Amino acid sequence: MPSSILGRRYRDGDTIVRQGEKGEHMYVIQMGQVEVVEEVGDKEVRLSVLGDGDIFGEMALFDHQARSATVRALGEVRVLTVDKRTLMRRLQEDPSFALRLIQRMASRIRELNTEVARLKAASM
Amino acid sequence: MIYSGLKDTTTSNHASPGEWVARSCHRRRAGRVPFSYFLLETAARLDTGIVVDVFEPRDFSKLGPSGCNMCGGIVSESLVQILATEGINLPRAVYKRGVDSYVLHMDVGRAFIDTPLHEKRIVSVHRGGGPMGSKPSAWRSFDGFLQALAMAKGARLVQERVESLAWKDGRPEVKTKNGRCESYDLLVGAVGINTSALRLFESMGFGYKAPRATKTHICEFQLGKENVEKHLGSSIHVFLLNLPRLEFAALIPKGDYATLCLMGQEIDADLVKTFLQHPEVRECLPPDAGGLKPCCQCYPKMNVGEAVQPFADRVVLIGDSGVSRLYKDGIGAAYRTAKAAALTSILEGISADAFRQKYWPTCRKIATDNGFGHAVFAATRQIQRRRRAHHALLGVVAAERRNCRARTMSTALWDTFTGSAPYREVFMRTLRPGLGMRMLWQLILGRKGTVASAE
Numbered sequence: 001m002p003s004s005i006l007g008r009r010y011r012d013g014d015t016i017v018r019q020g021e022k023g024e025h026m027y028v029i030q031m032g033q034v035e036v037v038e039e040v041g042d043k044e045v046r047l048s049v050l051g052d053g054d055i056f057g058e059m060a061l062f063d064h065q066a067r068s069a070t071v072r073a074l075g076e077v078r079v080l081t082v083d084k085r086t087l088m089r090r091l092q093e094d095p096s097f098a099l100r101l102i103q104r105m106a107s108r109i110r111e112l113n114t115e116v117a118r119l120k121a122a123s124m
Numbered sequence: 125m126i127y128s129g130l131k132d133t134t135t136s137n138h139a140s141p142g143e144w145v146a147r148s149c150h151r152r153r154a155g156r157v158p159f160s161y162f163l164l165e166t167a168a169r170l171d172t173g174i175v176v177d178v179f180e181p182r183d184f185s186k187l188g189p190s191g192c193n194m195c196g197g198i199v200s201e202s203l204v205q206i207l208a209t210e211g212i213n214l215p216r217a218v219y220k221r222g223v224d225s226y227v228l229h230m231d232v233g234r235a236f237i238d239t240p241l242h243e244k245r246i247v248s249v250h251r252g253g254g255p256m257g258s259k260p261s262a263w264r265s266f267d268g269f270l271q272a273l274a275m276a277k278g279a280r281l282v283q284e285r286v287e288s289l290a291w292k293d294g295r296p297e298v299k300t301k302n303g304r305c306e307s308y309d310l311l312v313g314a315v316g317i318n319t320s321a322l323r324l325f326e327s328m329g330f331g332y333k334a335p336r337a338t339k340t341h342i343c344e345f346q347l348g349k350e351n352v353e354k355h356l357g358s359s360i361h362v363f364l365l366n367l368p369r370l371e372f373a374a375l376i377p378k379g380d381y382a383t384l385c386l387m388g389q390e391i392d393a394d395l396v397k398t399f400l401q402h403p404e405v406r407e408c409l410p411p412d413a414g415g416l417k418p419c420c421q422c423y424p425k426m427n428v429g430e431a432v433q434p435f436a437d438r439v440v441l442i443g444d445s446g447v448s449r450l451y452k453d454g455i456g457a458a459y460r461t462a463k464a465a466a467l468t469s470i471l472e473g474i475s476a477d478a479f480r481q482k483y484w485p486t487c488r489k490i491a492t493d494n495g496f497g498h499a500v501f502a503a504t505r506q507i508q509r510r511r512r513a514h515h516a517l518l519g520v521v522a523a524e525r526r527n528c529r530a531r532t533m534s535t536a537l538w539d540t541f542t543g544s545a546p547y548r549e550v551f552m553r554t555l556r557p558g559l560g561m562r563m564l565w566q567l568i569l570g571r572k573g574t575v576a577s578a579e
Contacts, residue, residue, distance in 0.1 A: 005222040006214070023382050030210040053213050063473065072406045081241055082205040086544075089208055093460070093486065096166070096467055 003032040007080035010073040017071040023060025025081045032077030038069045162466035164277035181285040184268035185253045192252030194386040194424035201245045201544040203456040217264045219247035220378035225359040230514040231405045235521040246379045255344035255420035289324045310474045313441040317425045330436035336429035341386040343418035351410045430491040435479035440465045450497035455545030497547035517568035558563040
């Protein structure tokens with residue numbers, strides 16, 4: 001059985017989302033992995049690695065700010081683009097549609113809290 | 125497919141959402157797969173135990189009509205995105221092909237319309253195990269996949285045919301052909317338009333009347349993977365031909381097969397034959413396809429109106445048996461109505477009032493949008509009948525493609541044939557003055573004998 005052919009194919013190192021750009025779409029990984037990196041000064045800090053079924057790029061759709069991080073393909077990856085319009089239309093009809101996104105964001109906040117606590121503990 | 129519940133204490137249909145949820149840990153319901161999935165998922169979020177029986181006599185792994193829900197098998201661009209966001213990513217084994225473009229065929233030529241993002245976001249699926257005579261393979265049925273999702277959430281499959289529906293002590297009672305008889309707290313009908321089960325709901329006496337339907341034709345041609353790739357590629361081919369009674373037709377690539385769907389008024393074998401002999405259709409099939417016989421075919425009905433009163437106390441009908449989108453995205457409409465009914469029954473209650481206030485607006489929205497759909501298809505019918513209008517339409521699409529200008533016509537056609545946007549949006553877009561001017565200009569060019577092709 002061949003692997004997923006849904007969405008768009010990106011090759012290793014391709015940039016899918018660039019930090020600072022305006023966000024018009026959200027993304028769902030169909031196959032493969034991506035890395036999320038944030039540019040701090042002239043350095044790049046890897047924030048996380050995402051895989052099959054993970055969602056990214058949703059923050060810019062909700063807070064109307066520029067992309068907070070760059071997302072790059074790690075090896076070959078297939079990513080499905082979700083249009084802002086499709087998302088908003090569906091949210092308007094069925095607010096429960098946002099539950100999974102809220103769940104995802106909540107889980108990220110938990111991870112960040114743990115990370116902040118770990119860093120604070122290390123600096124004490 | 126039907127839903128059911130336990131024969132326990134409560135008889136009131138007007139329980140508040142709180143009471144209903146509190147009691148539902150003792151209850152069982154019967155319903156359709158997407159409904160069951162969303163019902164069980166929402167119940168789990170609220171830590172509420174619900175028992176769901178799914179009555180489905182069909183085995184979706186079977187080949188041919190016996191394992192099939194008889195539809196074109198397209199999961200629309202918007203539904204693929206919505207499902208992925210919901211966490212339902214279609215496995216590769218479920219879809220036969222990713223689609224990234226449409227080719228619009230008319231009597232005077234064709235236009236290639238690709239997805240705005242140049243991305244494969246539409247998929248073609250087989251609802252059952254595959255066409256008659258196909259070899260067992262690793263491919264899976266789309267409906268079988270959805271059924272497995274619901275089962276994984278805890279729904280119980282009852283592979284029996286429902287023989288009658290009745291009321292017992294104010295609750296719906298389900299009786300199967302094998303003699304199983306049980307009453308339920310909530311009964312959900314998602315029975316499709318092609319089964320006699322609709323009459324069972326009409327006989328329950330709450331005023332339900334099945335939607336209006338028209339006959340369509342669906343058949344499968346075994347062309348072989350190479351031929352499908354060569355002649356159809358990853359495009360769905362839509363035909364707007366000037367043939368009496370034909371609204372439109374589509375040829376859909378699916379692995380080794382191509383599915384042909386004809387929609388219009390009372391499609392019959394003569395119209396199918398005339399259609400297949402049309403030069404524009406012949407060009408999409410291999411040269412030796414003249415004597416090609418379909419390996420699987422059916423003349424299913426298609427919903428072209430909404431049902432009357434598709435709900436009552438403790439009963440709700442969803443999908444095709446309630447309301448569906450005109451000609452397009454029936455699976456998407458089933459998803460929307462299933463989810464609205466599931467959320468209503470968990471959060472608002474299972475009374476007729478609850479369904480009227482919280483479920484019916486979703487159905488009305490689809491039905492109202494279908495009104496615009498009728499207007500859009502009336503306009504395409506006018507274009508179909510006028511050769512010069514064919515030239516003008518293709519000319520506008522070709523110009524948009526050539527000049528990379530605002531793709532108003534291309535996106536309107538894309539959204540019409542993919543079902544990606546509501547018909548209202550498509551209709552409003554076609555009213556833009558600039559588009560009218562460009563059509564007029566192309567009509568003038570057409571008079572001078574210019575032939576436009578968008579390919």
